[in-house]
Amino acid sequence: MHELSICHSIADIVTRHAGGRPVRTVHLRIGQLRQIVPDTLVYCWSLVSQDTALEGSELRVESIPAQIRCAECDHVETLTAPVMRCGMCGGQQVSVVAGDEFLITSLELAEA
Structure with a gap:
């Protein structure tokens, strides 16, 4: 269970960026x-923050959602199955354009 x-790691980053303010x-x-x-x-998170x-x-x-772009026909599609092939032309030279993200996008902080 990674x-x-x-x-x-998230807790460390959040604590640094919160600057002592309570995080909601x-x-x-x-x-x-x-x-x-x-x-x-x-x-x-409930265990780590306790x-x-x-x-x-x-x-x-x-x-x-995971999305790929076909290098052959430039078609972009959302994957519904773990198949890395263009649904439009069947091309297998595709690149991932979405679905590989891992970001902390924002924090909601309480008043200090």
């Missing part, structure tokens, strides 16, 4: 191609 170590919500954007289970990440300045804060995860 989500626990990921939450420790941490917003994340995670691509579907990342091998992260959002529900497990949220659960691990008995810290982040206790009571919420982790909100926005899941980003």
Whole structure:
């Protein structure tokens, strides 16, 4: 369960950026191609934040669908199955254009 170590890293980053202010919500954007289970990440956040300045804060995860672009026909499509092939022309020379993200997008802070 690597989500626990990921939450420790997120907590370190959030604590530094909050500058001592109470954190209400941490917003994340995670691509579907990342091998992260959002529900497990949220659960691990409750463990990592317990008995810290982040206790009571919420982790909100926005899941980003995986998308590919075909090098042959320039078609962009959202993947519904783990098949890296263009649905328009069948080309296999594709590049990932979305779904590989892992970002802390914003923090909601309480008044100090």
